Amino acid sequence: MTTSPTPSQAADRNLSPVARFLKATEIDTRLLGMVGALLLIWIGFHLFGVAFKGAGSFLTPRNLWNLSVQTASIGIMATGMVLVIVTRHIDLSVGSVLGFCAMAMGILQARILPDVFGLGSPMIWIVTALAGMALGMLIGAFHGWLIAYRGIPAFIVTLGGLLVWRGAAFLLARGETISPLDSTFSLLGGGPYGSVGAVGSWIVALIACAAILWMIFGGRKNRARHGFALRPMWAEYFLTVLGCGLVLGATLLVNAYPWPKGIVTQFAAANGLTVPEGGMFISHGWAIPVLILMGVGVVMTVLATRTRFGRYVFAIGGNPDAAELSGINTKWMTVKIFALMGFLTGLSSVVASARLNSATNALGTLDELYVIAAAVIGGTSLAGGVGTIYGAIIGALVMQSLQTGMVLIGFDAALQNIVVGTVLVLAVYLDIVYRKKTK
Amino acid sequence: MSNKGTPLVELRDISISFGGIKAVDHVTVDLYPGEVVGLLGHNGAGKSTLIKCLSGAYKADSGEVYINGQKAEINNPRDARSYNIETIYQTLALADNLDAASNLFLGRELVGPGGFLNDAAMEAETRKIMGRLNPNFHKFNVPVSALSGGQRQSVAIARAVYFNAKILIMDEPTAALGPHETQMVAELIQELKKQGLGIFLIEHDIHAVMNLCDRAVVMKNGQRVGTVNVGEVTDDDILGMIIMGKKPPQAY
Ligand SMILES: Nc1ncnc2c1ncn2[C@@H]1O[C@H](COP(=O)(O)OP(=O)(O)OP(=O)(O)O)[C@@H](O)[C@H]1O
Ligand SMILES: [Mg+2]
Numbered sequence: 125m126t127t128s129p130t131p132s133q134a135a136d137r138n139l140s141p142v143a144r145f146l147k148a149t150e151i152d153t154r155l156l157g158m159v160g161a162l163l164l165i166w167i168g169f170h171l172f173g174v175a176f177k178g179a180g181s182f183l184t185p186r187n188l189w190n191l192s193v194q195t196a197s198i199g200i201m202a203t204g205m206v207l208v209i210v211t212r213h214i215d216l217s218v219g220s221v222l223g224f225c226a227m228a229m230g231i232l233q234a235r236i237l238p239d240v241f242g243l244g245s246p247m248i249w250i251v252t253a254l255a256g257m258a259l260g261m262l263i264g265a266f267h268g269w270l271i272a273y274r275g276i277p278a279f280i281v282t283l284g285g286l287l288v289w290r291g292a293a294f295l296l297a298r299g300e301t302i303s304p305l306d307s308t309f310s311l312l313g314g315g316p317y318g319s320v321g322a323v324g325s326w327i328v329a330l331i332a333c334a335a336i337l338w339m340i341f342g343g344r345k346n347r348a349r350h351g352f353a354l355r356p357m358w359a360e361y362f363l364t365v366l367g368c369g370l371v372l373g374a375t376l377l378v379n380a381y382p383w384p385k386g387i388v389t390q391f392a393a394a395n396g397l398t399v400p401e402g403g404m405f406i407s408h409g410w411a412i413p414v415l416i417l418m419g420v421g422v423v424m425t426v427l428a429t430r431t432r433f434g435r436y437v438f439a440i441g442g443n444p445d446a447a448e449l450s451g452i453n454t455k456w457m458t459v460k461i462f463a464l465m466g467f468l469t470g471l472s473s474v475v476a477s478a479r480l481n482s483a484t485n486a487l488g489t490l491d492e493l494y495v496i497a498a499a500v501i502g503g504t505s506l507a508g509g510v511g512t513i514y515g516a517i518i519g520a521l522v523m524q525s526l527q528t529g530m531v532l533i534g535f536d537a538a539l540q541n542i543v544v545g546t547v548l549v550l551a552v553y554l555d556i557v558y559r560k561k562t563k
Numbered sequence: 564m565s566n567k568g569t570p571l572v573e574l575r576d577i578s579i580s581f582g583g584i585k586a587v588d589h590v591t592v593d594l595y596p597g598e599v600v601g602l603l604g605h606n607g608a609g610k611s612t613l614i615k616c617l618s619g620a621y622k623a624d625s626g627e628v629y630i631n632g633q634k635a636e637i638n639n640p641r642d643a644r645s646y647n648i649e650t651i652y653q654t655l656a657l658a659d660n661l662d663a664a665s666n667l668f669l670g671r672e673l674v675g676p677g678g679f680l681n682d683a684a685m686e687a688e689t690r691k692i693m694g695r696l697n698p699n700f701h702k703f704n705v706p707v708s709a710l711s712g713g714q715r716q717s718v719a720i721a722r723a724v725y726f727n728a729k730i731l732i733m734d735e736p737t738a739a740l741g742p743h744e745t746q747m748v749a750e751l752i753q754e755l756k757k758q759g760l761g762i763f764l765i766e767h768d769i770h771a772v773m774n775l776c777d778r779a780v781v782m783k784n785g786q787r788v789g790t791v792n793v794g795e796v797t798d799d800d801i802l803g804m805i806i807m808g809k810k811p812p813q814a815y
Binding site for chain 1: 618620639640641644650652654655656657658659660661665666669670671672674678679680683684686687706
């Protein structure tokens with residue numbers, strides 16, 4: 125190693141302290157922007173409540189916990205939509221496919237499987253969920269095949285799918301709503317019983333913190349081994365404290381939201397407990413659908429950034445011809461990407477129908493727009509080649525925060541649509557401005 | 564050059580047309596190990612299209628490809644790679660949003676345990692080969708869209724020579740390079756030639772062709788005008804073939 129400063133180190137000295145801080149920690153400004161926008165929305169809705177309704181109800185454990193659960197379904201699909209959009213495609217069918225899978229799973233668990241396994245058998249929810257995800261994957265693969273091997277543009281294939289699968293969902297049960305669902309299955313949608321409680325949440329938090337430590341210091345060791353530039357030590361510590369702090373803070377928050385009285389009484393009665401005078405504080409903790417979203421986020425991030433599959437997705441998005449000339453089977457990749465999107469839609473369908481504890485043929489209506497908006501707000505470029513999984517999840521949180529906040533302050537559906545549509549266009553415009561500036 | 568024995572590559576009677584335009588019209592060329600064959604011709608003569616039939620980018624309408632005397636089925640770029648054919652495309656064929664290492668290893672990534680990408684190892688290898696090809700290259704951690712034309716070309720060249728090709732196709736490899744970098748590529752070609760590679764070199768600069776090539780094939784309007792041993796002709800003979808399609812007596 126030479127001792128003379130490399131050009132990049134020399135350039136560092138001319139940067140402002142803030143820019144130097146961002147460079148050292150490798151936090152990108154667009155992530156900061158998204159987090160800033162999110163906080164703005166949260167605080168804005170809260171203050172609106174304080175000003176006009178006497179009390180803010182947005183920044184409460186209860187609302188934020190609900191927000192996390194409501195984000196799960198859109199967030200899961202948004203991680204797949206990132207890959208679809210990165211490869212310059214689009215999937216307009218996810219909402220309808222979600223509805224179709226939900227209906228199929230509803231019929232399966234309510235009308236078919238109880239006869240096979242016996243009512244209340246744990247096999248019911250397992251087989252149902254697996255079948256739903258497999259169904260979604262098959263539909264996605266079929267879309268991908270039409271796009272890749274039959275040359276029909278994704279826009280058209282999935283626009284057709286939007287109509288076909290919604291209609292098919294209706295036909296499956298002739299428009300009936302199937303409710304209730306299997307009681308174990310419905311835990312996958314959250315609720316007091318569908319959450320892991322205080323202790324479980326702390327275990328999750330510790331695992332997450334361990335993973336953060338491992339990522340930061342394992343990554344450092346690997347870079348050091350090859351003699352590459354390292355982040356300064358203080359930046360590593362800062363990132364560790366920030367990451368673990370966020371995890372622990374969020375866990376405190378979800379643990380601060382207690383079960384409602386009625387559920388506590390019911391639970392106490394069922395377990396032969398007596399509820400003490402002042403009531404019993406039983407924490408919700410992390411909801412299962414939120415844990416599913418986190419798991420999906422981690423797996424999809426690894427897939428997108430650490431595997432050949434992910435590398436090819438981005439290569440195809442950057443230059444489809446170059447990808448093909450580099451020996452990548454771009455058609456087969458397209459099938460796999462849409463199959464993955466379908467699989468995630470199936471998983472999201474599990475979460476969404478479980479949360480409602482019913483399958484209706486309208487489930488997932490307009491979800492495609494929220495999912496695409498989440499991915500795009502999260503920095504996925506419609507020109508292809510650029511996008512992150514964490515961005516899409518934050519994007520989903522932004523969309524859901526807007527929606528929840530508007531419901532809290534009493535906007536009606538018409539106004540909600542106007543706001544969401546405007547935000548989407550504005551977000552894309554800001555993205556274009558941002559990209560021009562950083563070029 | 565003693566072109567005896569089986570040629571490394573033989574393109575026999577290749578034709579391909581695009582919507583009625585005969586881009587390549589019954590062209591036959593061959594290439595021996597340790598030989599550099601120049602492909603020359605006016606813009607649109609069909610040079611790039613011809614070599615794309617060998618690199619797997621296009622499938623010829625008719626004609627055959629023989630590698631080491633064996634008939635080869637090249638239906639896509641993967642097939643070509645399996646015959647150790649590497650190509651530097653005129654368009655460079657880089658994914659602009661990826662960095663140099665990701666482009667260099669695209670389709671042939673180094674993976675560690677569990678099948679996960681080993682980006683650090685790929686970057687280390689990229690630094691090594693770029694150190695040899697273009698020591699002034701330092702932009703390893705930015706997308707190649709942020710590189711200059713010449714730097715991008717260096718990446719494309721590095722990708723073609725890294726993987727121990729036996730047959731190398733270079734479509735105007737120095738078009739964007741400065742004089743020093745061009746000189747380095749010339750030295751590289753001579754070194755690879757010594758190692759026994761066969762190289763197709765598409766090049767407009769007659770000087771470079773006279774210096775680097777053993778034989779030159781001239782194309783005009785999709786057809787082969789003729790082939791010459793570079794040692795037996797003058798610049799003007801070759802220019803005459805390119806511009807007027809005039810075949811000197813030494814040509815065959
Ligand atoms: N994909 C394509 N579709 C339609 N026509 C094409 C295609 N590729 C090449 N052609 C046509 O085939 C002919 C030969 O093109 P080619 O790229 O092989 O020329 P070239 O000899 O490499 O020229 P240059 O020196 O400009 O690179 C041209 O007339 C071109 O317009
Ligand atoms: Mg050309």
